[in-house]
Amino acid sequence: MSEVVPYRPGALESFLSRHGRKVWVVFVALGALYVLVPPILLVIVSFESSGVVRIPQGFTLRWYAEMFTDIGLMNALFKSIGLAILTVVISVFLALQVALGYRKTKHKTLVIAIMILPIFLPGMIQGFSLSILLTQFLGVQRTFLTELIGHISWALPFAFLVILTSMSAVQRETVMAAMDLGANPWRAFRDIEYPIIKPGLISAAIFSFVLSFNEFSRTFYLQGIGPTVPTFVFNKITVDITPEIFALSALTVVLSLGLIALGTLYLTFVGRTAKKVSEAEMLADMGTPGQAEKPT
Amino acid sequence: MERGHGVGVLDPHPGGSPIPTPAERFAEHPRLLHLLQIAPTLAFVVAFVFIPVASIFVWSFLRVENARFVPEFTLQAYYVLFGVGESAYLVDILVRTLRVAVTQTLIALVLGFAVAYFVGIKMRGSRYALPLLLLFAIPFLTSYLLRTLSWWLPLQERGVINVILGNLAALLGLPFEPLKLLFTEFAVHVGLLSTYLPFMIFPIYLAMSRVDETVLQASADLGGRPRHTVLRVVIPLVLPGMLIGSVFVFVGVMGDSVVPLFLGGPGNSLIAQLMDQAVSGQRWSLAAAIASVILAIALVLIIAWERFFGLRRIGEI
Amino acid sequence: MGYWPLSGFGDSVIYMTLNREPAFLEEFLLAEEEGQPEGLEDEGEGISRRSFMKYAAVGGVAAAAVGVTAWGGLTQNWFTPAKVPMQWWGIGTTTPEMGFSGETFSGALGDTVVFTEAPWDPTQLSNKMCSDGKDQFDFITNAGTMHEPLFDCGGIVDFDPETALPGWSRVYSQLRTNNPTISIAETGQIVGIPIIQNGDSVAMDLDEIWGDGTPNSGGDAPGTGGDSYGLLFDDQWNGLTAVEKFWACPIYKVANYLERNNLETISNLETLENADITKVKTFMLDQKAGGQFKTFWSGWSTAVQLLANKEVVALDTWEPVVFAVRALAQDPINAYYMAPSEGYYLWNIPVYMTPHGRDANLDRVLGFGEWTLGGWYGARITTLRGYLTATPDAVSYARDNPDADGGPYDADFIQGRHDKVKAKFNDDVSVYGNQSPANISNYDAAWSEVTA
Structure with a gap:
């Protein structure tokens, strides 16, 4: 390496500079495709007449019809939905309270540690430990309540993270100013913080719902009477052949793809600049002190 | 810079009003309110997550008799785990799991970074960024078990890949031997990546979306080539996101028992499967010992994190 | 690595830039705010916020009620209190x-x-x-x-x-x-009323094993003519057989195989003793090291899949798997359930x-x-x-x-x-394998090592 080589764009680099955008699009499309392969395969398998995971050799809608008459599956579905709704309501409420209190507490690292670390805990370890503690050492029955506890402890950190993130846009000074002008803490929250963190609350609710709806390991250990959809699926593929479960999964995939497509259309046809202006005006009207600091 | 958690950055009374308003009085004694807001939830998490998980360390030293823990100290579980006086196959599996987890984290890091870079920087301001991101979230909505099982379709001997390759070979008149893809470590990696890639993409994307346009512009203005902008400017800025994603993937793989069960063959088991089996075999001390090792590794990662970045930063990603 | 140190400039830049709302939240926000009349920001926003809170509260209570009722309906059957199910x-x-x-x-x-x-x-x-x-x-x-x-x-x-x-x-x-x-x-x-029973052995794909209509018995294991568990351990099918991941059924089949073919002495075929378990384990580890098994299957679907897709030629599994692959609407498998000379595993x-x-x-x-x-x-x-x-x-x-x-x-x-099934219960070689033995942890330890 004695010779100093002057910089010359390599073949790859010059190719990238000419076709960079296309290369990126192709790459990301492949990435999305890869992640989407399993859900798409589920849709394909759900039409296979034999209900076996193989290259489809016959087409049928039978499993979709049978899905709705499978009371076990429907019960599991209703239970999962009920559990998910309760998880959403409770986790988002608790997470919001902690996020509101978090800014004012002195022990930030402690609060963060307690709230966030459960994310990094494999589900089966938590489910196993909690179920052993409850049944062997405390003599508590596993019921719907223990499942709910498991689900909340899984969804809570995510809800908290999302709400906290959205709250970083709230200016502490604005709230102080509002209270200065005679607003009680509730009004200050409602009029100043709530509009800003509302998207965060919505994302937190969506997150919690999805996390709860698909929770398997914790439910598996903490289950009372009656399975949820994931544990139902597990029990089914263990001892029985049930192509209806593929139909249910396929339906979820198609529904969510459809919703995303609708959302994309909506975003395409809705102008967004006007809204941006009105938001800025609103903040300006409030005389936000930190406005100038906000990077744009 | 202090925003979000700065206390008393701004004096609410620059002029100094002598009579405190009710709001102020409340603001002066906010402790009770904060306590009421935070404490119950923290207590909930401590009671139902931290205490049980901490107990695992204790249980790993207890003996199990008739499917119950007996308060009697023994190192038996750790002897079995580390192969003292017996076959050391669990150590092999632990090492294999660590290897798979590291490989998986690196692959996910490279791919996840690229996707997040494109969506977060190249597509900045595009209204299609959100729908694109949501596509990556769809797998979360379907059953994990079925999603894993469906990888059989392309990977098996009569699967999509082999059929396509076989037809190609026939067209070209080449001899063709079906590839053995399923029940290999390759299949395990394929399955794991499709599961854990989104866990890498989202945190990096979040960090990416906060990289200031002006910073990138400045780098470009100063003559930085795109590659250097990425290496010297973007990566340092999104490093916390990359770290969170990596911990997600790493710990996720350490705790995954479904993918190797359905996609792995003999010799591809990962440690979490052995924990599952130990639970069903009433070897709960061993299960607790395996869990303790996984937890210890996770804890080391978290502590390293706290040392380098400060745990608080997680909340800001 | 020049870009590593973060404590200085980079750190503060991160700090500064991190405190922005992420873009996707903004999009959510914007999508949500859509539909507000222009120029009415203050009052309009206030009203919408108030009503939204009200809706949120009502919605939350309703959602909770739905959840509780759904749960109650499922588990407590509140809707038909006359007779508790x-x-x-x-x-x-x-x-x-x-x-x-x-x-x-x-x-x-x-x-x-x-x-x-x-x-x-x-x-x-x-x-x-x-x-x-x-x-x-x-x-x-x-x-x-x-x-x-x-x-x-x-x-x-x-x-x-x-x-x-x-x-x-x-x-x-x-x-x-x-x-x-x-x-x-x-x-x-x-303590129990027997309702469902069978004797289990091995499912095999006849087209593969008896391709030309005659039993293929050139292997190394004794009794590989399609009437022995030895088929699973036959060199000829190296890498083409599978065994169940869970120990309860296969461990007894292997024990029976070893005992009846005088390969090992198993002292108790119904509840294996620790020494017996070790013999089974040693045999299986040996087979595994030779690459005999394609996989250790888990779950009914997997077993069906393995046969239906011709991934394996034989696997130890439940009899309905055979019926299932024979009844496939397309490309059915000519599967057959073995009548093993070493006896069935009864359950x-x-x-x-x-x-x-x-x-x-x-x-x-x-x-x-x-x-x-x-x-x-x-x-x-x-x-x-x-x-x-x-x-x-x-x-x-x-x-x-x-x-x-x-x-x-x-x-x-x-x-x-x-x-046919009653006959399985009449012969004197088939055994009931104990699925809940006192030394269950030894069973599990051995089989975990085999299938790891």
Whole structure:
């Protein structure tokens, strides 16, 4: 390496500079495709007449019809939905309270540690430990309540993270100013913080719902009477052949793809600049002190 | 810079009003309110997550008799785990799991970074960024078990890949031997990546979306080539996101028992499967010992994190 | 690495830039704010916010109510308080599927039952039944031989079938007497009603193994002519066989194979002793090291898949897997269930009554047990899965009611299946393998090492 080589764009680099955008699009499309392969395969398998995971050799809608008459599956579905709704309501409420209190507490690292670390805990370890503690050492029955506890402890950190993130846009000074002008803490929250963190609350609710709806390991250990959809699926593929479960999964995939497509259309046809202006005006009207600091 | 958690950055009374308003009085004694807001939830998490998980360390030293823990100290579980006086196959599996987890984290890091870079920087301001991101979230909505099982379709001997390759070979008149893809470590990696890639993409994307346009512009203005902008400017800025994603993937793989069960063959088991089996075999001390090792590794990662970045930063990603 | 140190400039830039709302939240925000009239920001926003809060509150309460009601409806059955349904915890094998709705059978049962799918796992079973399960369920149906620990811990109770069940005398003698899966070994108390049984061996793909119509027996293992477990360990099929991941069935099949072919001496074939377990383990580890097994399968779907896609030529599994792949609508597999010279692995699934069932619903639980001994249940289960049910009523019922619910029923087919399976219980080489042995942790340790 004695010779100093002057910089010359390599073949790859010059190719990238000419076709960079296309290369990126192709790459990301492949990435999305890869992640989407399993859900798409589920849709394909759900039409296979034999209900076996193989290259489809016959087409049928039978499993979709049978899905709705499978009371076990429907019960599991209703239970999962009920559990998910309760998880959403409770986790988002608790997470919001902690996020509101978090800014004012002195022990930030402690609060963060307690709230966030459960994310990094494999589900089966938590489910196993909690179920052993409850049944062997405390003599508590596993019921719907223990499942709910498991689900909340899984969804809570995510809800908290999302709400906290959205709250970083709230200016502490604005709230102080509002209270200065005679607003009680509730009004200050409602009029100043709530509009800003509302998207965060919505994302937190969506997150919690999805996390709860698909929770398997914790439910598996903490289950009372009656399975949820994931544990139902597990029990089914263990001892029985049930192509209806593929139909249910396929339906979820198609529904969510459809919703995303609708959302994309909506975003395409809705102008967004006007809204941006009105938001800025609103903040300006409030005389936000930190406005100038906000990077744009 | 202090925003979000700065206390008393701004004096609410620059002029100094002598009579405190009710709001102020409340603001002066906010402790009770904060306590009421935070404490119950923290207590909930401590009671139902931290205490049980901490107990695992204790249980790993207890003996199990008739499917119950007996308060009697023994190192038996750790002897079995580390192969003292017996076959050391669990150590092999632990090492294999660590290897798979590291490989998986690196692959996910490279791919996840690229996707997040494109969506977060190249597509900045595009209204299609959100729908694109949501596509990556769809797998979360379907059953994990079925999603894993469906990888059989392309990977098996009569699967999509082999059929396509076989037809190609026939067209070209080449001899063709079906590839053995399923029940290999390759299949395990394929399955794991499709599961854990989104866990890498989202945190990096979040960090990416906060990289200031002006910073990138400045780098470009100063003559930085795109590659250097990425290496010297973007990566340092999104490093916390990359770290969170990596911990997600790493710990996720350490705790995954479904993918190797359905996609792995003999010799591809990962440690979490052995924990599952130990639970069903009433070897709960061993299960607790395996869990303790996984937890210890996770804890080391978290502590390293706290040392380098400060745990608080997680909340800001 | 020049870009590593973050403590200086980079750190503060991160700090500064991190405090922005992420773009996707902005999009959400913007999408949400859509529809507000321009120029009315203050009041408009206030009203919408207030009403949104109100809606949110109402919605939250409603959502909670829906959740609680859904749950209550499922578990407590609040909607029909007249008769509390019985709680049944069983493995899917025991449901007749058809005509089964979460609350009532359209069959002859005429009672309300809520069925909960149970895992097939002795530890989960005893874990649940010895703690809270005995107060939650009225009866359970799960693999036999798991009953001793359940009885010891008070999870299930004994009863006198002679007086309690009118149909008891019609139960096949093979199942009624000397059945280790329903009686307590020491005292002889009866704790279960046998409802479903079979003898398990190996499913094989005849087209592959007997490609030209003659048994392919050139392998190294003894008895590889398609009538021995040796097929699984035959060199010729190296990498083309599979064994179950869970120990309960395969460990006994391998033990039988070793004992009957004089490869090892197994001292107790029904409950392996630790030395026996070690012999099985050593043999299996040896086979695994030679690359004999393609995978260790887990779950019914996987077993079907392996055969249906010709991934393996033989695997140790349940008999209905064979029926399933033979009945594939396209490309069915010419599968065959082995009649092993070393004997079958016998099992049965009884109904076990819990203390709660005895105290709260004694007559109804016995009514359910009686119903499983009856014709419709028997005809349906045998037709559905080929298993042997407890009484010959299945045959006569099918003969009289070929078009009954869930039919058509073929009496001759049912008769044939019953005879065939009963024969498995009559030979003197087949064994009931204990699925809940006292040394279960040794079983599990050995099999974990084998399948790892």
